Amino acid sequence: TNPHAQIRPIHRPPRRPADRHPHCAWTVSIDPSHTPPVMTAHTEQIGSTAAVTVELSPIDHGGDGRADYSGPLLSDLRFSDFSRSALVRIAEEICVQHHLLALGFLAAVRRRADEDKAREITRKQLTGIAGVAAQRIRDALGLPSTLESLALVLSVHPLLNPKQYVESEIRQDGGALELRISREALVDRDGGWPTLLGSEHLDPLQALVRGVNPHFTVRVVAEDAAGLLLAVDITEAPAPECVEVAITKVSTGAAFVFEDRGIPLPLFVV
Structure with missing residues (x-):
């Protein structure tokens, strides 16, 4: 609220009770000489995007597990401590961050190249991310290289999430x-991925499906102003x-990769 404000820690005695609120204390000094x-x-352009204001899934505070970050300050954060609805919300927020970073990247490239070149460069960025993310999701979930696995990967892939921001439909039936x-x-209002x-x-979709199985390939079934319909085929030779x-x-x-570092210990800020 004041562009001249700076934050510095207040000196405290070395010991504080664990239930002290807040756990740390700060003071704000305002100096008119600061630029x-x-x-x-x-910044203003990204701040005005639909991605900034999209409403994500609410967290059920009555479910099992933690619903937020309140409580003692700990040395580590474990996803297994959170409730299912909190984890869904965290995953959605991370996907939104993906889209915001991509929009920021595209805006930065547009200042240095024409529109066609900017979209070409951003598309290459998406191709690399889409393929690697698909592989990592497949491996993290321990999935086989089947069409059923691809349907699951597509349902959680950051390119197509969160559902409140990106609208897609996956139809999987046997082969x-x-x-x-x-x-x-x-x-689409933001001009995102x-x-x-x-x-x-x-190319981005080819990289995505082949991140699950190099024998998969996509083809366009129909395309119009309302949407893009694609089918996944299986090739004899891997790409x-x-x-x-x-x-x-x-x-x-x-x-x-995440690793289990044991039970987090409380931290006492001095």
Whole structure:
């Protein structure tokens, strides 16, 4: 609320009871000599997107497990301590963060290249992320390389989530799988990831389905202003890993895994 404000910690004695609220204390000093940061057009642009205001799933505070981050300050955070509805909300928020980062990336590239080149570069970014994310979801869930597994991966993949922001429909029946992506969702107002897809631009979806099984391939069944309908076929020969996925795997974050570090211990801020 004041661009001249700075935050510094208050000195406290070394010991504090665990139930002290708040666990840490801060003071704000306002100095008119501090130069306030400039709000860039880029920041305001992202702040006005539908992704910022999308309403996600409510958390059931009466369910088993933690519903929020309240309680003692701990040395670690364990997802298993949270309720199912809280975990759903966390996953949705993480997917929204994916879309916001992609929108910010696209806006930054647009300042340096024309529209066609900006969309081409962002599409390559999406191709790498879509393929790696599909592989990681498949492996995390221990799924076989079947169409049923692909349907499950599609249902939770960040490209198509959260459902309140991206509208899609997955139809899986035996040896057939179809995916319909709407053109009338909130993400389409923002010009986000799904708007980069089309009959001439299937690379991100090819990388996604082949992240589950390299024998999978997508083809367009129908495309109009209302949406894109695709079918998944199975090829005899496996497709090679695309360059964008290989480059994305160079990042150390692409191989990140969670580990159990035991029971978190309370921290006492001094």
